[in-house]
Amino acid sequence: MALTTIATYRCPGCGRVWQADRPLWRCACSSHLNLAPGPGLARGEIAANEASLWRYATALALRGSPRISLGEGWTPLVTRNWRGVEVRFKLESQMPTGSFKDRGTAVMINHLLEVGVGPIHEDSSGNAGASIATYAAASGIPCRIYVPATAPPGKLVQIAVSGADVRMVPGSRQDVTEAALGASGDTGYGSNILGLDRGFDELERSGEITARPRLFAIQAANCAAFAAAWEAGEDRFVPFAALPTIADGIATPKPVRMAEVLRAVRRSKGSVVAVGEDEIVPALSALGRLGLFVEPTAATAGTALTRLLADGTIRPEQTTIVVLTGTGLKAAERIGELLGVGGGQ
Numbered sequence: 001m002a003l004t005t006i007a008t009y010r011c012p013g014c015g016r017v018w019q020a021d022r023p024l025w026r027c028a029c030s031s032h033l034n035l036a037p038g039p040g041l042a043r044g045e046i047a048a049n050e051a052s053l054w055r056y057a058t059a060l061a062l063r064g065s066p067r068i069s070l071g072e073g074w075t076p077l078v079t080r081n082w083r084g085v086e087v088r089f090k091l092e093s094q095m096p097t098g099s100f101k102d103r104g105t106a107v108m109i110n111h112l113l114e115v116g117v118g119p120i121h122e123d124s125s126g127n128a129g130a131s132i133a134t135y136a137a138a139s140g141i142p143c144r145i146y147v148p149a150t151a152p153p154g155k156l157v158q159i160a161v162s163g164a165d166v167r168m169v170p171g172s173r174q175d176v177t178e179a180a181l182g183a184s185g186d187t188g189y190g191s192n193i194l195g196l197d198r199g200f201d202e203l204e205r206s207g208e209i210t211a212r213p214r215l216f217a218i219q220a221a222n223c224a225a226f227a228a229a230w231e232a233g234e235d236r237f238v239p240f241a242a243l244p245t246i247a248d249g250i251a252t253p254k255p256v257r258m259a260e261v262l263r264a265v266r267r268s269k270g271s272v273v274a275v276g277e278d279e280i281v282p283a284l285s286a287l288g289r290l291g292l293f294v295e296p297t298a299a300t301a302g303t304a305l306t307r308l309l310a311d312g313t314i315r316p317e318q319t320t321i322v323v324l325t326g327t328g329l330k331a332a333e334r335i336g337e338l339l340g341v342g343g344g345q
């Protein structure tokens with residue numbers, strides 16, 4: 001059964017609504033576009049025999065069975081003891097390409113197959129680039145990825161193996177630094193926060209939940225656009241000094257949907273937490289010793305958890321879920337250097 005697109009875009013700038021069945025980059029007013037809210041999901045609409053994200057297909061703006069699936073979604077939720085507290089970890093690191101990006105990519109690629117758009121050009125050398133290159137290969141859509149010279153080698157190999165047309169972006173050292181900060185920071189735009197906010201919003205409207213969990217957005221202090229705006233009480237970009245960080249996946253100097261992400265965090269009564277480089281490495285090690293091998297970017301969540309437990313923001317009896325966004329296999333050599341293990345130091 002083919003998918004039938006029912007999605008519409010809504011412009012956050014002027015409110016105009018557009019059909020999502022044709023190529024569209026921006027609104028006529030030049031704003032970026034967001035998908036309009038979906039119908040939500042009732043308990044009985046879950047496809048219980050489907051062990052992938054397609055068990056929730058009813059909640060997506062697509063209908064029917066996907067044309068392409070690599071088994072994305074339905075990742076484990078495991079309980080571990082963190083500093084004496086029982087915490088649940090959502091292992092998005094176990095996705096087909098090793099990061100949570102496969103959720104959005106799988107839906108996007110099936111949408112593109114439905115409306116007949118291709119080829120794909122993507123400027124991320126990080127988890128999004130690897131995910132899109134892989135799913136493009138699986139679906140036969142030509143794909144070109146632009147990457148900076150400083151991109152993490154493991155992620156570059158992952159992109160290249162898919163057969164994508166990899167284009168190196170030349171430039172001065174400063175250009176490359178800026179390109180690396182911007183292009184590899186593909187998980188630093190707040191898409192996880194926006195997705196969670198949308199999902200809980202739809203569940204609340206469909207009557208499946210009556211209370212919404214707090215959302216905590218974690219950043220590396222070296223590159224913390226959301227934290228700078230949060231601390232200034234602003235809902236838009238506030239200039240700040242960006243430095244390189246070992247959390248390369250969230251090194252995003254200028255996120256696009258700042259106001260929407262900050263609004264989502266505020267209405268959940270959560271907060272934005274910025275963590276130091278020297279705090280990330282111990283969390284990376286502690287996660288590893290719990291059997292949770294993640295990339296440095298994902299370890300920032302462990303760092304923030306330690307702090308939020310210590311200052312009483314999160315109480316031990318509360319249910320806490322830590323989303324681990326990417327596998328350590330993407331950055332094994334770098335992790336070896338950081339922790340002084342594996343002979344790579």
Ligand SMILES: [Zn+2]
Pocket residue numbers: 011012013014015016027028029030031
């Ligand atoms: Zn508009």
